[in-house]
Every structure is written in structure tokens, then in C-alpha cells.
Amino acid sequence: MSDNAVVENIGNEYKYGFVDEVKPVWKAEKGLNRRVVEAISYHKDEPAWMLEFRLKALEIYQSKPVPVWGGDLSGLNMDEIYFYAKPTEQRDARSWDDVPEEIRRTYEKLGIREAEQKVLAGVGAQYDSEMVYHQVKEELERLGVIFVSIEDGLQHHEDLFREYFATVIPPEDNKYAALNSAVWSGGSFVYVPKGVKVEQPLQAYFRVNTAELGQFERTIIVVDEGADMHYIEGCTAPTYTTDSFHSGVIEIVVNQGARSRYTTIQNWSHNMYNLVTQRAVVKKDAYHMWLDGNLGSKLTMKYPSSYLVEEGARSDILSIAFASTGQHQDAGGKLIFAASNTGGSIVSKSISRGAGRSSYRGLIKVYEGSKYVKVNVECDALLINEESRTDTYPYMEIEDDTATVGHEATVSRLNDEQIFYLQSRGLPEDEAAALIVRGFIEPVAKELPLEYAVELNRLIELEMEGSVG
Amino acid sequence: MVNQLEIRNLHAKIVDGETILNGVNLVLPKGQVHAIMGPNGAGKSTLGKIIAGDPSYEIIKGDILMDGESILEMEADERARKGLFLAFQYPVEVPGVSNANFLRLALQAKKGDEVNMMEFYGKLQKALATLEWDESILTRYLNDGFSGGEKKRNEIMHMMVLEPTYGIMDETDSGLDIDALKVVAKGVNAMRGPNFGALLITHYQRLLNYITPDAVHVMIDGRIAASGGFELAERLEAEGYEWVKELAVAS
Numbered sequence: 046m047s048d049n050a051v052v053e054n055i056g057n058e059y060k061y062g063f064v065d066e067v068k069p070v071w072k073a074e075k076g077l078n079r080r081v082v083e084a085i086s087y088h089k090d091e092p093a094w095m096l097e098f099r100l101k102a103l104e105i106y107q108s109k110p111v112p113v114w115g116g117d118l119s120g121l122n123m124d125e126i127y128f129y130a131k132p133t134e135q136r137d138a139r140s141w142d143d144v145p146e147e148i149r150r151t152y153e154k155l156g157i158r159e160a161e162q163k164v165l166a167g168v169g170a171q172y173d174s175e176m177v178y179h180q181v182k183e184e185l186e187r188l189g190v191i192f193v194s195i196e197d198g199l200q201h202h203e204d205l206f207r208e209y210f211a212t213v214i215p216p217e218d219n220k221y222a223a224l225n226s227a228v229w230s231g232g233s234f235v236y237v238p239k240g241v242k243v244e245q246p247l248q249a250y251f252r253v254n255t256a257e258l259g260q261f262e263r264t265i266i267v268v269d270e271g272a273d274m275h276y277i278e279g280c281t282a283p284t285y286t287t288d289s290f291h292s293g294v295i296e297i298v299v300n301q302g303a304r305s306r307y308t309t310i311q312n313w314s315h316n317m318y319n320l321v322t323q324r325a326v327v328k329k330d331a332y333h334m335w336l337d338g339n340l341g342s343k344l345t346m347k348y349p350s351s352y353l354v355e356e357g358a359r360s361d362i363l364s365i366a367f368a369s370t371g372q373h374q375d376a377g378g379k380l381i382f383a384a385s386n387t388g389g390s391i392v393s394k395s396i397s398r399g400a401g402r403s404s405y406r407g408l409i410k411v412y413e414g415s416k417y418v419k420v421n422v423e424c425d426a427l428l429i430n431e432e433s434r435t436d437t438y439p440y441m442e443i444e445d446d447t448a449t450v451g452h453e454a455t456v457s458r459l460n461d462e463q464i465f466y467l468q469s470r471g472l473p474e475d476e477a478a479a480l481i482v483r484g485f486i487e488p489v490a491k492e493l494p495l496e497y498a499v500e501l502n503r504l505i506e507l508e509m510e511g512s513v514g
Numbered sequence: 515m516v517n518q519l520e521i522r523n524l525h526a527k528i529v530d531g532e533t534i535l536n537g538v539n540l541v542l543p544k545g546q547v548h549a550i551m552g553p554n555g556a557g558k559s560t561l562g563k564i565i566a567g568d569p570s571y572e573i574i575k576g577d578i579l580m581d582g583e584s585i586l587e588m589e590a591d592e593r594a595r596k597g598l599f600l601a602f603q604y605p606v607e608v609p610g611v612s613n614a615n616f617l618r619l620a621l622q623a624k625k626g627d628e629v630n631m632m633e634f635y636g637k638l639q640k641a642l643a644t645l646e647w648d649e650s651i652l653t654r655y656l657n658d659g660f661s662g663g664e665k666k667r668n669e670i671m672h673m674m675v676l677e678p679t680y681g682i683m684d685e686t687d688s689g690l691d692i693d694a695l696k697v698v699a700k701g702v703n704a705m706r707g708p709n710f711g712a713l714l715i716t717h718y719q720r721l722l723n724y725i726t727p728d729a730v731h732v733m734i735d736g737r738i739a740a741s742g743g744f745e746l747a748e749r750l751e752a753e754g755y756e757w758v759k760e761l762a763v764a765s
Contacts, residue, residue: 461570466606469566470620470672471594480619484610484655 059341061155062284062314065254067147069130069173072255076124079103082227085129089196089230092203102216102226109220115406116344116375121318126259126290128228130173137179137194144170144177152178155281157250164496166245167192171262173255174230185243191236192247195263198234205236209265213296213324213352221320225261225294232262232293235276237303242273246308246494251291253282253317259290266296268303268331275306277497281341284314288343291317297325299333299358306334307349310497313341315371321347329355335362336492338501339374348406350379353387360389363489365501368401368433377407377424377438382448385416391423394486398429405454406438413444421451427485428458429478516582517544519565519598519680519711524576526564533574534560536736544581544679545708549722550715551747552733553755558715559603561733562684565713566600567593580680595624597679601669601686603715607657613668614638614652617675624676634675641674644704646697662689670701681705682713687721699724719751734762 071088073081082103086096111118138144141158152158152170161168167181169192176194185192191202198206216226233249253260268274282289291313299305305325313319319342325333335349351360362378378391395403405424426435437454459478467477483490483502490498521540527533534557542548552558564571565578567590577584585593608616617638622629642649645667657665666686673681683702687695702712702725714721722730722744730746731738734755739762740746750758 460606463606463608465568465570465590466602467608467616467620468590469594469600469602470616470676471591471623472620473591473623474589476619476623477591480611480616481608484608487610 059284059314061281061312063154064283065147065151067132067145067172067254069132069255070134071131072127073129075127075257077103077126077128077228081128085228085230088129088131091199095199098211099227102223105216106220106223106227109223112220115346115404116373118318118344120288121290125257125287127255127257128259128261129230130255130258131175132172132254133175133177136175136177137197138177139180141178148172148177151252151254152250155250155252157248160248160496164245164494165248166243167247169194169233169247169249171231171249171251171260173253173258174260176231176233179233181247185241188241189236189238190241190243191234193234195229195232195234195265198265202234202236205267206234206265209267209296209298211296213298213326214294214322219322221292222294222322225263225292225322228259229261229263229294231260232264233266233276235264235266235274237268237272237274239269240271243275246275246277248277248279251278251280253289253291256283256285257287257289259292262293264293264295266305266307267298268300268305270300271302272300273304275308275494277308277310277494280309280311280313282314282317285316287316289314289317291319291321293321293323295321295323297323297333299325299327299331301329301355302331303328304332306336308336308338308493308497310338310500311341311345315341315343315369317342319345319347321345323347323349325349325351325360327351327353327355327358327360330357332358333360334492335360335364335378336489337362337364337376337378338493339364339366339376342374343371344373344375346375348377348379348408350381351389352381353384353389355384356386358384358387362389362391363492364391364393365486365489366393366395366403368395368397368403370399370401373402373404375404375406377405379408380410380420381408382411382415382418382420385414385418387415388419390421392489393424394427394489395425395435396427396429396482396485397433397435400432400434402434402436404436404438408440408442409450410442411445411448411450415445416447418445418448420448423453425454425485426456427482428456516579518542518581519713520579521561521565522577522579524561524564524578525574526560526571526576527574529570529572534571534736535564537576538733538736538738540731540738542680542711542713544711546728547702547706547712547714547725548729548731549727549747550713550731550733551717551719551750554717556733557736558733559684562600562682562713562715565682566590566598591623594678595626599673599676599678599681601666601673601681601683603684603686603688605657605660605665605669607660609655609658611656612653613656616656617672620672620676637675641671641701644674645671645701647671663691663694666690667694667698670698674701674705677705679709680711680713682715684715685717686714687716687718695721696724719747722747732758734759737762
């Protein structure tokens with residue numbers, strides 16, 4: 046199956062690759078050193094403890110070797126990266142009128158402003174290194190919901206900030222978490238008070254416009270007891286011939302009885318290295334879902350993790366990866382069970398086409414003494430062409446024999462018999478192929494909010510299916 | 515215009531493989547139901563798939579004409595949109611794609627236009643009633659986890675909704691118990707009329723007790739060895755295929 050126009054074109058027609066004529070008001074020198082870290086801290090007018098934290102993290106970063114177990118990072122040259130570019134003087138505008146026109150137009154083109162009015166409870170927009178806009182619905186603000194830039198979180202909610210910052214993902218965790226800790230800029234600070242249910246999603250939108258820029262968002266989300274929240278992260282960038290770099294750290298705490306969901310629709314241009322650390326700590330009877338969609342980037346290494354630390358905690362990780370020629374999606378998830386009667390699942394669906402490569406990398410760890418853990422892992426790979434590639438790296442560390450662990454992995458090829466069957470009912474070959482792909486990801490795609498499911502469908506050039514009966 | 519499906523001196527082989535059809539001649543007039551019988555390996559199923567446009571076979575010579583027009587150069591989907599339908603012997607599972615949504619897309623492809631939901635729903639209801647079936651089959655993923663019988667019945671439902679001009683049923687009866695067989699026959703009989711021709715590929719006479727064919731053809735070694743009426747099917751059932759084989763050799 047090689048002459049298959051629709052599937053061939055998935056991921057090729059990148060419509061977000063436009064460049065804005067926006068010059069940063071300030072840009073750090075290229076490369077990473079102590080001066081750059083100090084400059085970032087200075088521009089953010091930070092307390093001394095934060096600068097100290099950053100400099101310590103820089104040392105940790107420099108002491109750790111580049112990981113060799115995952116994707117090929119040899120092309121990522123830190124000396125060619127700008128670590129900070131400030132787009133405007135004003136951060137966190139509360140009104141789009143206060144956002145420079147060129148930047149505002151970009152978010153209009155991306156459909157963010159329309160979505161804000163229709164389906165979102167709040168929007169944060171990051172442009173290069175800073176959040177240029179943040180707004181949450183007034184009634185949620187009245188209920189005590191905080192949804193601001195991470196910098197505002199530090200400035201105006203310092204106690205709350207310090208209570209959680211770097212507690213879920215310390216700089217020592219991995220080389221890129223250390224890097225982020227040193228140069229972090231932008232990202233959201235979210236607090237949902239006890240019992241508050243945020244019905245519509247909060248969305249943060251990340252845009253990198255400057256060439257050769259590194260974007261280092263840092264997000265903290267705290268969902269307090271019995272609260273409910275859905276946070277969506279979307280990412281795009283212009284297509285440059287030089288590489289760009291995005292390395293975020295997302296820390297989430299889900300307190301007793303709370304429910305939270307973090308959805309990523311990552312559609313970076315194909316010159317982006319995307320190395321992200323995302324982790325949630327899930328407390329008693331709480332629930333957290335990661336829905337991780339990796340469509341863009343040159344190389345993504347991202348394994349959303351949930352630490353189930355108190356009884357009754359549950360977490361599901363749903364992952365979709367799409368790798369075309371020139372892309373490597375190294376994705377998956379980790380579930381760490383450190384309490385009894387906890388449970389969860391990882392469902393991963395990857396599609397590789399052309400010479401694209403998808404890897405599933407996952408860890409299930411059950412600590413000794415965590416009784417009656419129930420966990421299930423399912424990873425399915427679909428290969429479109431002969432040269433498409435997939436690998437599976439499922440790690441299991443089960444220390445308690447009361448655990449029930451299921452694992453299922455399948456690899457399939459786009460199947461000529463399926464294509465002929467669908468064609469024999471009147472669907473042209475390309476539509477038949479796209480329908481099979483669409484069906485393949487359906488178990489994960491159906492969990493997306495409708496607007497995003499539509500977007501995903503559009504991405505695989507298929508019409509939204511109606512429902513009958 | 516000639517209202518018939520005509521197979522003219524058709525020779526065909528598996529792509530990069532052995533020859534299966536050795537000069538098939540067959541005419542199915544619109545409005546009639548013909549049965550093709552024959553022993554295993556005679557090429558019956560291959561003939562069905564080739565008519566439908568299966569790209570894993572290669573035509574060596576001959577032609578297939580639908581209402582006077584050659585369809586050999588058409589892809590399978592184009593043939594389907596022109597009014598051809600193959601009920602598969604082994605319907606293929608397509609996980610994640612709901613039965614009804616798929617049918618709607620197929621109908622849409624055929625009409626080349628949006629399908630009116632009420633009209634579509636009406637067609638579904640009618641087909642389900644004839645096939646004595648529950649609506650729940652519509653929301654299930656296409657053939658995914660269906661029993662053998664459910665798959666066959668679903669093929670007939672698709673045929674009833676898509677309303678082809680010529681329907682080919684490839685061993686739709688095999689693996690069905692007698693009740694299921696009767697229901698499937700009911701579906702096919704409901705479609706009979708001046709605007710529908712059907713080719714029933716079968717190994718046994720059993721199905722023909724419920725769908726009376728206008729003609730019976732016997733296929734041996736990739737050729738039609740004998741044609742006749744229903745009595746031919748009865749004789750095959752009673753005496754087996756040996757006598758036709760001898761006929762085939764003699765000719």
C-alpha cells in the first residue's frame with residue numbers, strides 16, 4: 046500500500062508553518078551559560094531564592110550526560126539555541142487589545158480566540174518565551190480558581206508556588222528537567238480550590254516564532270480536594286530549516302477525591318526537538334488522565350507519568366503518536382503504584398508512515414507493599430509503508446505479587462484485504478485507508494473534546510462521522 | 515443497452531502466481547438469480563473477487579461487461595459505485611469504524627452526495643426488520659468480534675442498504691445454521707425484482723431450497739462445465755461432481 050494519497054499526506058500539509066514578522070524586545074545571547082540564566086532571572090524580577098535554584102539546576106544539567114537510550118539527540122546543538130526571547134514588555138495581558146497586533150492575529154489564525162469564546166473556561170497564550178495573554182472566566186475567578194502565568198504565580202502567590210514548585214519533578218530527575226529548572230520561562234500556574242468543578246477546559250497555547258529558539262515552559266497545576274479540571278495544551282511553530290527546541294516541565298498534584306485531565310495536542314513543525322517531563326501525583330481516591338497526542342516535531346521524547354501515592358488513586362494514560370518521514374515519536378507513559386488498591390491503564394496507539402518511526406516506551410512499577418494494584422497496558426502500532434518503523438520498550442517492575450497486570454501489544458500493517466473490502470463497498474482507496482487509520486485511533490480519539498477530535502480528524506483528512514440510531 | 519452482467523472468455527491468475535480461471539463464459543441478465551456451484555478449488559470464489567475488482571488477481575484475457583460496458587479497467591470502488599456488490603466469504607474486521615457510519619460513508623460515496631439521515635435510517639430499519647435483527651449491530655465496529663453468522667448476515671444487510679444492480683454472494687450460506695440461512699435467504703428474496711441480478715456462489719444445494727435460482731452453472735477447473743435449471747443442482751446433490759468433471763474432460 047504505497048500509492049495512497051490521503052494517508053501519504055497526513056502530516057505533510059502543515060498549515061501552521063507561517064512566520065510572524067515579530068522581533069523580540071529582548072533576546073539572550075546564543076548558547077547556555079551562567080550569564081544567560083542570570084539574565085532570565087533578572088528580566089523576571091525574581092526573588093533571590095529562585096535565581097539560586099536556577100543556578101544550582103544549571104550545574105545539575107551540566108553534570109548529567111545526554112541520554113542515549115531514546116531518540117537521536119546528536120543533532121541538538123545547545124550552542125545554536127537561544128534560551129530566552131521576550132516577545133513584548135507586557136506579560137499576561139488580560140485583554141487581547143493589550144497584545145501586540147501581529148501576535149494577536151496569530152492566535153486568531155490558530156482559532157484560539159474563537160475557541161475561547163465558545164468552549165473554553167480560560168486561555169493562556171505563550172509566544173516564544175513569555176505568556177502574552179492569560180484570562181479565565183470571571184465566575185471561576187470568583188470561586189478562587191487561579192489561572193495565570195507561572196511568573197505571576199511566583200509573584201502573587203509565592204507561598205502556594207513554593208509549596209509545589211519542583212516537588213513533583215526536582216531538577217535532579219533528568220537532564221532536561223534540570224535544564225528547564227535553570228532556564229524556565231512561561232507556562233501556567235493553576236490552582237483549583239476544594240470542590241470547585243471547572244466544567245469547560247482551560248487551554249494553554251504554545252507558539253514558538255523565533256528561529257532557533259528554545260521554549261522552556263514550566264507549569265504547575267494543583268487540583269484541590271474534590272475539585273475537577275481539564276487542562277489542554279496545544280503547540281505549533283513555523284517550519285524553519287534550522288532546529289528549534291521545546292523542553293517543558295509539567296507538575297500536577299491531584300488531591301483527595303479530585304479529578305483532573307491533561308490533554309496535549311502537540312503539532313510542532315518538523316524541525317522541533319520536543320523533550321518534555323510531565324508528572325502527576327495522585328492522592329487518595331483521586332483520578333488523573335493524561336491524553337497525549339504527538340503529531341508534530343522532529344523528535345519527541347515524552348512519557349507522561351502518574352504517581353499513585355495514596356489508596357484508591359487511579360490514572361489512565363492514553364497516547365496517540367503519528368510519525369512521518371523525518372520524525373521519531375518516542376512516547377508512552379509511566380504508572381508508579383506506591384499505595385494499595387490503586388489502578389490504571391496505558392493505551393498507546395502509534396502510526397508510522399513513510400520512513401517515520403514510533404516507539405512505545407513505558408514503565409509499570411508496583412512497589413512492594415502496594416496491595417491489589419490493577420493495571421493494564423495495551424500498545425498497538427500501525428505501519429503504513431514498508432520502510433515504516435516501530436519499536437516497543439515495555440518495562441515492568443512488579444514487586445508485589447497481589448498485583449494484577451495485563452499487557453498486550455500488537456503491530457499491524459495497513460492491510461490490503463481491509464482496503465479491498467472497504468473499496469468493494471464504494472469507498473475510494475485513499476478514503477478506505479484513512480478510515481482504517483481513523484478506526485485504529487478511535488479508542489483514544491473518542492476521549493478528546495469534540496473540537497479536538499474534529500481537528501484530529503481533519504488532520505487525517507476524514508469527515509467527522511455522524512451517529513445513527 | 516444490454517441489461518446483464520457478462521463474463522466473456524475470462525482467463526485470470528493470482529498476481530505472481532498460478533492460473534485459476536481458464537475461459538469463463540457466463541451471462542447474468544438483470545432481474546435473475548443464478549447459482550454457481552462446483553467443487554472446492556474450482557475457482558468460484560476467485561471469479562467473485564475478480565468481478566468485484568480484487569487487485570491480487572491479474573486478468574490474462576477476456577472481459578467483464580456490466581450492462582454492455584467493460585469494467586476491467588475500473589478499481590473496485592468504481593465498480594461498486596456503478597452498482598456491483600460482493601458479499602464476502604470472509605468479511606474483514608475493521609476495528610474502530612462503526613457499522614452504521616461505514617455504511618453511511620459507502621452510501622454517500624455511491625450517491626456522490628450527502629445522505630439524508632432520515633432516508634438512511636429508514637433503509638437500515640427496513641433491512642434490520644427483514645433480517646430479524648437488532649439495532650445494536652449498527653453501533654458495533656465493522657465485523658469486529660462478530661460471529662461467523664453475524665458477519666454473513668451483515669453482508670446481506672450492507673447489500674440491502676446499498677441496493678446494487680448486481681450482487682455476488684460468495685458462499686454466504688457456508689457456516690450458517692438453518693435458521694440463519696432462512697433469514698439470509700429472506701434478505702436476498704426481498705431484493706429480487708427486475709432491477710436486481712444475483713450470482714450465488716455456493717458449494718451446496720441447501721441455500722437453493724430457499725432461494726430458487728433461474729439458472730444453475732457448474733464450475734470445474736476454472737471453467738463453466740455445465741449450465742441448466744434447478745434440476746442441475748438436485749442432480750449434483752444426489753450424484754456429486756464426478757459426472758460433470760467427466761463432461762468437462764470430454765468437451
